[in-house]
Amino acid sequence: MSEDPNDQLLLQIPGAVAECERSLIAERMRRGRQHKYRAGLLLPWTGPPYGSRLDPDHPRDPSGVRVEPAEGAIVSELVARYVQPGQSLSSLSTHLKQLNVPTPTGKKRWTNGRLRRILTNPVYTGVVYAGRGRVQPAKKRRSALTPVGQRTMTSILTSKDQWIVVGHIPALVTAEHFEQVLLLTQNQPAIRSPQQPSP
Numbered sequence: 546m547s548e549d550p551n552d553q554l555l556l557q558i559p560g561a562v563a564e565c566e567r568s569l570i571a572e573r574m575r576r577g578r579q580h581k582y583r584a585g586l587l588l589p590w591t592g593p594p595y596g597s598r599l600d601p602d603h604p605r606d607p608s609g610v611r612v613e614p615a616e617g618a619i620v621s622e623l624v625a626r627y628v629q630p631g632q633s634l635s636s637l638s639t640h641l642k643q644l645n646v647p648t649p650t651g652k653k654r655w656t657n658g659r660l661r662r663i664l665t666n667p668v669y670t671g672v673v674y675a676g677r678g679r680v681q682p683a684k685k686r687r688s689a690l691t692p693v694g695q696r697t698m699t700s701i702l703t704s705k706d707q708w709i710v711v712g713h714i715p716a717l718v719t720a721e722h723f724e725q726v727l728l729l730t731q732n733q734p735a736i737r738s739p740q741q742p743s744p
Contacts, residue, residue, distance in 0.1 A: 585712040594668050596616040598613050607714060608712070610673075610715070611715065624669070624723070641655045667723065674709060676709050677703060679700065680698050683698060684699075
C-alpha cells in the first residue's frame, strides 16, 4: 500500500471492522455466560475453592461440586478458631504450619492474604456467586521491579447487589459465623486481645 490517503483509508477500514466484530463477539459471549450463570448451568470458576472438588466429567456444573473431607474440615476449623478471642490471621498461619497442612498450591507457609480470601469467600456458606469481582487496569505498579509501561491488571470487589446467584453447594460454615468473620476481618486489628470478663 502507498502513502496515498485513499490507500491508507482502505487499509484501515478492514481493521476497524475486525475490531468492531471482536467487541461484538466478546459482548455476546459475556451475555451468554450471564444467562448460564442465572440459569444455574455454569460455575463462575474453572478451579474449585479450597475444600471442594469438581465432577471430572462436568467440571463447570454446579451440581457436581462436592466437599473434600480433609480440606473441608480445615476450612471449618479456621472459621471456628478465627471467631474466638485472641485469634488473628498470623496465629491461624502458625497453627496450620504446626499441623504441617500445605497450602492449596503445596507450599508450607500460609500467607495472611490467602487466609483472608478463604475466610471471606461466601462460597463456604453454600452459595455460589458470579460477578463478585471486576478486572481493571492497575493504577500503580505492584512492585518497583515491574517494568515501566507494562500493563498490569487488578481485581476489585463489586457491590453485593451486582452478584449473581448461580446455585447452591454443600456448606462448610454457617451464615452467622461467616458474618462474624467478615466483621472481624474488616473492623478488627491484626491481633485481637482476649475478651475481659464483665464485672
